[in-house]
Amino acid sequence: MLNRTLIAAALAAATALGAGTAATAQDNYPDRAVEFIVPWSPGGGSDTLMRIISNNVEPFLGEPMPIINMPGVSGTVGLKAASERDADGYTIAQIHEGLLVANATGMTPLNWDSFEPVALMTSSPQxxxxxxxxxxxxxxxxxxxxxxxxxxxxxxxxxxxxxxxxxxxxxxxxxxxxxxxxxxxxxxxxxxxxxxxxxxxxxxxxxxxxxxxxxxxxxxxxGSGAPTSAAPDVPTLQSLGLDLELAVTRGIVLPKGTPEETRAVLEEALEELSADKAFVEQLGNAGAEADYRGHEAYAKYLTTLDTAIERLSDKLGG
The missing domain is CATH 3.40.190.10 (Periplasmic binding protein-like II)
Structure with a gap:
């Protein structure tokens, strides 16, 4: 009986210690750099805008967010790598409408709901x-x-x-x-x-x-709804009689299964960043707008967008 009692006590202590260690790790998040996978080549729109996030987020997150470019196959190479990373909050990735289109056309089994949406950050007229x-x-x-x-x-x-x-x-x-x-x-x-x-x-x-x-x-x-401040003399497609609005929105996602508490830390930091005047100005200089939407609003947007892309995907001739 004594041996069983001692074993039970030891197991209980080990469980408590493990839970305490996990809680401490979560409470201390982040305690090192958060790697940011951008699944596109350096120099393009996604890379430029995500570097503005990377360069400005540390005061709000408390740790750096270095960019890792992983281009290939319409962004799906880097996103596949991101989906396979540990769901511990130390890898994030950028998605835009391209992932949903690639899924709708059979290019990749991954879709937005293969990840944990954190926040939509920018919108770029095309x-x-x-x-x-x-x-x-x-x-x-x-x-x-x-x-x-x-x-x-x-x-x-x-x-x-x-x-x-x-x-x-x-x-x-x-x-x-x-x-x-x-x-x-x-x-x-x-x-x-x-x-x-x-x-x-x-x-x-x-x-x-x-x-x-x-x-x-x-x-x-x-493709914006109104002339842009960056190029005010360029006519919109709508002003030319076409019922089209074309933009790329870029958001941040985590590997599926990342704890909600960890996601919330990132979400809060990105929300604070999106209200920073210097950040907003830098986005504007790069031809984009700050368009922050948190986890729930971003997931709703992606759900609606997915339905629209499925309807329009037959237009993608080779």
């Missing part, structure tokens, strides 16, 4: 961009040529990604047919457009404005 030496100075000229010359326009997108969806929406709205050329990231296809290897591309302020300013590229239209 632009139709052409080479500065092209004959198209207006969207109307571009659309007329596209309709009269099916397949003649080489359009740079991320195949099976959001830029592909956005270009296909324009294509469908004007009754045209593009020839699609795939690139992994926004920066890569914009450089190809500057180099004359493409006729047009879907781009954003972060990747394209420097080339527009020096005359290498030209914005023909923007």
């Amino acid at each position: 632009y139709l961009v052409v080479n500065g030496n092209s004959d198209w100075t207006t969207f109307e000229e571009f659309a007329a040529y596209a309709k009269e010359n099916p397949g003649a326009i080489k359009m740079g997108v991320t195949l099976g990604g959001v830029p592909h969806l956005h270009a296909a929406m324009i294509e469908d709205a004007i009754g045209a047919q593009f020839s699609y050329v795939g690139y992994e990231g926004t920066g890569e296809r914009i450089r190809a457009l500057v180099g004359g290897n493409l006729d047009a591309a879907i781009g954003d302020i972060a990747s394209s404005k420097q080339f527009v300013d020096n005359g290498d590229l030209r914005f023909l239209a923007v």
